Amino acid sequence: MPISLHAPPVRATLDRLFAAATLDDQRPVRTTTGTPQELADARESLYLPISARGGELLYALVRACRPETVVEFGTSFGISTIYLAAAVTDNGTGRVFGTEMSTAKIAAAEANLGEAGLADVVTILAGDARDTLADVPGPIGLVLLDGWKDLCLPVLRSLEPRLAPGALVVADDITMATMAGYLDYVRDPAHGYVSVAFPVEDGMEVSCRADATK
Incomplete structure (x- = not known):
């Protein structure tokens, strides 16, 4: 089977x-405070990508x-989405549901x-993931x-009732201090991961939903 990830x-x-x-470091950020929507709009020019190895x-x-079903919280310009969509395409089954608050980034x-x-294998949902992923x-x-x-932990908690047994949850940028609460949660065996x-x-961080009864 061909690997579409390597296709031209x-x-x-x-x-x-x-x-x-x-060039992200050279792009201006208009504000560092505000609602999630205001912050998303202020960063609509930033790519904020995963790494190639992470992809x-x-x-x-x-x-x-x-x-x-694959869910992506934070689509941005679609770099990570491309990796997910290439894998779904090569599997011959499945769909990727992305989420993004910036309308400019959705179009891009x-x-x-x-x-x-x-x-053809991707749907990008516009708005706050805590709302858009509900359906x-x-x-x-x-x-x-x-x-x-x-928001990584609240989004995960909202998805947990719909996670398949053995589902994988991948979180990026775990070296950031703001990921500490999330990591404490998925690394605690009491939560089933x-x-x-x-x-x-x-x-x-790659977490397997090993016990869906938790």
């Missing part, structure tokens, strides 16, 4: 986006567990997915948490 349209799109993301890890995990992400030839049907086989760090940190850039 996908590779060229990812290379272009990663190159653009290197490859996501691709491998989706290929291995073959989820019918949809254009980038179209450029990569992967738009995503279960069972959910894989979740990527890469939005606002203080088996959780492992992966040493990719900024760190990723």
